[in-house]
Amino acid sequence: MKRFLLTGMMLLSMTALIFAGGQQQGGTQPSGGSTPAVSVNEDGTVNNPEDVVVDPNKLVFWSLFAGGDGAWMDRIIADYNATGPTRQVQSVMLVWADYYTKFGTAVAARRGPDIGVSHISRLPELVEQGMVIAVDDYAAKAGVSWNDFAPAMVEGITFNGKKYAIPLDTHAEIMYANLDKIKAAGIPLTNNQLSIANAAEFKAILEKLKSTLQSGETVIALSQQGDDPYRVWWATYFQMGGTPLVNAAGTQVTLDQAIAIRAADYIKSLWTDGYILPGIEDHQRFFQDGHAALSYCGTWATGVFGETKGLNFVGQPYPRLFGTNDACWADAHVFVIPTKQARNAANTQAAVDFSFWAASKGGATWAQSGQIPSHIPVQSSPAFTALPYRSGYSRAASTAVLPSKNVNFGAIKDSIIQNLNTFWANQTTSTAAIQNIISEMNAIIKR
Known part of the structure; x- marks a missing residue:
């Protein structure tokens, strides 16, 4: 197995995850969106996300953030859940090398998660295969202003005049x-x-x-x-x-x-x-x-x-x-809403609400992982500019070749x-x- 960088925060998250799996195979997950699972790797990922017991009252979010940044996404989820949203979020972190295979298989069977992550480089394929839905109407209700994202980023998520994702970051x-x-x-x-x-x-x-x-x-x-x-x-x-x-x-x-x-x-x-x-x-x-x-x-x-x-x-x-x-x-991470067999409009709206909240309100927290937030107001916020190192390389977001x-x-x-x-x-x-x-x-x- 590939070794991953681990922070103290991620180790705590893993401990809670393993403890939950050992204590109860079907109970509620620890606070902050950690996932009850029967088998958890040393980096906090699961090999078989379809076997994870999920809370039917929560939105299920599949992520690929196992490179040291997963702990910050856990924090964002915990912060979001603490706001009392209409639907809380439960996170399942997949093994990076298997992510798109597992995601594609689950979505093709219409048993995918409520929320997913994609690299913007893989988005054309997901759109072409009908695995993700357009988010325009839901984004408007969530308060998204597309002018708050770089034109190149908006263009990258737009297909046939429709937008299929909420941008999260540029990672260079x-x-x-x-x-x-x-x-x-x-x-x-x-x-x-x-x-x-x-x-x-x-x-x-x-x-x-x-x-x-x-x-x-x-x-x-x-x-x-x-x-x-x-x-x-x-x-x-x-x-x-x-x-x-x-x-x-x-x-x-x-x-x-x-x-x-x-x-x-x-x-x-x-x-x-x-x-x-x-x-x-x-x-x-x-x-x-x-x-x-x-x-x-x-x-x-x-x-x-x-x-x-x-x-x-x-x-x-x-x-x-x-x-x-x-x-x-x-490349860039974007939130996507997978196609499902029974798509509940209220749940879809809640999924887009979370995605935009994570990209905007959670953007400063996400920046702590080292990523460059896609939401332009976050890039100019005191919370971001005060972080060490980031201002030294943030221009990479504009000089990179996507x-x-x-x-x-x-x-x-x-x-x-x-x-x-x-x-x-x-x-x-x-x-x-x-x-x-x-x-x-x-x-x-x-x-």
Whole structure:
């Protein structure tokens, strides 16, 4: 099982969850939305959400927040339930790797939850398959003003003139720096951040750090497989001037092969030049434990890092290494209302009411996890601006390159990750990996 970053708050939530499961298989859940479950993983997730005993008087919310941010969503749910809403909310946290499979299976059988979460990159697929409903009328009654969300975010949830989600956040891949190791290497900071204008300046910093680290430490903490090296490749590709992966109509692959290969080669060089230890599985934990000078991680790690005793760090936008733009990878979480066999209008309204409350009233709490709230008034609120680190990287929400709005993006992303994994593992060349990606993308969009 993948290890996840755990806060003290999440550990308490897990303890309550396990206690509830051991004491009563069909009783009420602990306060704050925790879920009675017969089997709970070490990170608080459940493998079989369909087996969780739910309170019929509450709205069931399925989430995928198991990366350190689930504890803050638990707090939002507890705060919402304390307001005395028409329907309280009960949370079930699924294993991230299984989330969309479990969600799709349950919704296809019309036995899904009352509220779900989707990445905005997966929303086109859910809308195309009829798994989520339009929320326009319910959002209006909940008091949603779409002008309080960035135009790009509103466009991303709109299909055929209808809106299918309530935006929650933008979460970007940024860079974290261990300030103690930066200081030990004699590297100056500007406004408490590393000043990096191009790849040459970055390499000079990496060399200084490499010369001062101890055995078992790494300059950059980064996993060698999966989402995170893919996210770094994404940022590099678009900083190098890469074109969109597919055209706007989704009918033609427009990925620039030459730039995609150059980007992959650059990322691979970080290992071959000795800046990343090979074989790191949990790079977030590696940085959290003080074994790395730098790390590329998602914004969701900020809250956990901030609660880690003895970790003196700063978060800053992904560095500009190529070209003149600050492109980085990002996605967004949105609340969705799944299609159900018997959709009660009052329950649907209550589900949208919660979703908007969580994005607006709960936005400052959600920001404590490290995410960048989608609700613009939250971004300018004292509660947000007073949080450490966030203001240093919040501009990533506007410089990030979001995934293509394409019904096939999930399959496209899987192809990119799987083929890049073979290159990171020295099983193929960068050219062969990218050529295979393009071939598979062509097959995906034409099927």
